[in-house]
Amino acid sequence: MRIFSGIQPTGVLHLGNYFGAVKQWVELQTPENFCIYCIVDYHALTNEDTVPEVLRKNRVELALDLLACGIDPERSILFVQSAVPEHTELCWILGCVTSFGDLTRMTQFKQKAKDQEFVNGGLFYYPVLQAADILLYLADHVPVGEDQLQHLELARRIARRFNWRFGEFFPEPEPILGKAPRLMSLADPSRKMSKSYGPDHYIGLMEPEEEIWRKVRTAVTDMGLTPGQEMSPGVANLFTLLELVAPAEVVEEFRQAHAAGKLLYKDLKETLFRYLMEALRPIRERRRELEEKGEVEEILAAGAEKARRIAREVLGEVRARVGLD
Numbered sequence: 227m228r229i230f231s232g233i234q235p236t237g238v239l240h241l242g243n244y245f246g247a248v249k250q251w252v253e254l255q256t257p258e259n260f261c262i263y264c265i266v267d268y269h270a271l272t273n274e275d276t277v278p279e280v281l282r283k284n285r286v287e288l289a290l291d292l293l294a295c296g297i298d299p300e301r302s303i304l305f306v307q308s309a310v311p312e313h314t315e316l317c318w319i320l321g322c323v324t325s326f327g328d329l330t331r332m333t334q335f336k337q338k339a340k341d342q343e344f345v346n347g348g349l350f351y352y353p354v355l356q357a358a359d360i361l362l363y364l365a366d367h368v369p370v371g372e373d374q375l376q377h378l379e380l381a382r383r384i385a386r387r388f389n390w391r392f393g394e395f396f397p398e399p400e401p402i403l404g405k406a407p408r409l410m411s412l413a414d415p416s417r418k419m420s421k422s423y424g425p426d427h428y429i430g431l432m433e434p435e436e437e438i439w440r441k442v443r444t445a446v447t448d449m450g451l452t453p454g455q456e457m458s459p460g461v462a463n464l465f466t467l468l469e470l471v472a473p474a475e476v477v478e479e480f481r482q483a484h485a486a487g488k489l490l491y492k493d494l495k496e497t498l499f500r501y502l503m504e505a506l507r508p509i510r511e512r513r514r515e516l517e518e519k520g521e522v523e524e525i526l527a528a529g530a531e532k533a534r535r536i537a538r539e540v541l542g543e544v545r546a547r548v549g550l551d
């Protein structure tokens with residue numbers, strides 16, 4: 227498989243990003259796959275709060291987080307989007323085979339546009355740039371969380387339309403969903419875990435341990451413990467997390483206790499916290515080591531060089547096909 231995926235440098239890597247996407251990125255790094263992972267800073271500019279010095283800092287911080295999670299620059303290409311300006315040129319060309327109607331139907335755009343007063347054009351065009359990211363490397367598989375499925379469907383439509391107009395060229399990229407394609411907020415389990423709703427709505431991988439415990443301890447559950455009671459969304463979300471970090475026997479024990487109406491949520495939370503910290507500890511330690519080593523800039527520069535070589539070649543072919551050569 228030819229794998230591409232991206233993540234925005236918007237501050238913190240949270241459990242939703244990790245279990246929804248990045249863990250798959252790490253696991254997909256096998257000799258059979260060609261993996262390209264991108265820190266999408268052009269996309270982050272669509273966020274009105276993005277300040278230049280913070281964007282610079284966040285890019286490096288995110289690269290350190292990704293390396294700590296196990297992205298291996300020997301086996302994958304890791305780079306920053308803006309170091310390869312071909313992304314924006316392909317974005318323009320693909321925009322000309324994108325349906326305006328399709329763009330107006332993107333739920334993420336509609337949601338964001340509803341929530342803010344000034345809606346920039348970049349926000350509207352965002353999914354075209356995302357399609358360009360993927361197609362620039364002729365990627366056929368994209369590991370993402372569920373919230374990106376609609377953008378990926380659009381990328382396929384764009385590829386199809388380009389191929390129809392200019393001859394078969396782009397593959398139609400397929401999503402790869404992990405075990406937790408939609409992790410919910412612990413403070414409000416009706417919403418997905420996300421930075422956009424504020425710090426109580428996500429758990430950062432590198433947050434202080436006390437803060438993680440506070441967020442797990444105060445996670446929304448429910449009142450009743452009647453035998454056979456259906457799981458409320460908050461409790462189901464805690465079980466999803468437990469399944470990701472604890473052995474199957476432990477999860478089963480808790481499931482049975484819940485079914486019998488004997489589960490103490492305090493025990494569930496304490497156990498979840500313990501296993502979660504166990505899973506995060508090696509990542510957090512590696513993060514500290516990497517920070518001391520200070521090689522991240524070189525890793526990103528080498529990644530950008532490799533990415534750019536592919537990007538130039540593909541874009542050259544695109545320019546020729548559309549008549550811009």
Ligand code: TYM
Nearest residue numbers: 231232233234242243246247356370371407408409418419
């Ligand atoms: P971003 O930066 O919002 O998120 C990065 C990845 O994390 C996943 N994710 C989640 N998965 C499960 N549960 C959650 N609560 C959760 N929150 C986030 C996202 O689905 C994503 O896979 N538009 C993209 C970035 C992008 C991209 C691309 C992705 C730009 N170009 C090309 C794939 C291919 C985004 O904003 O992801």
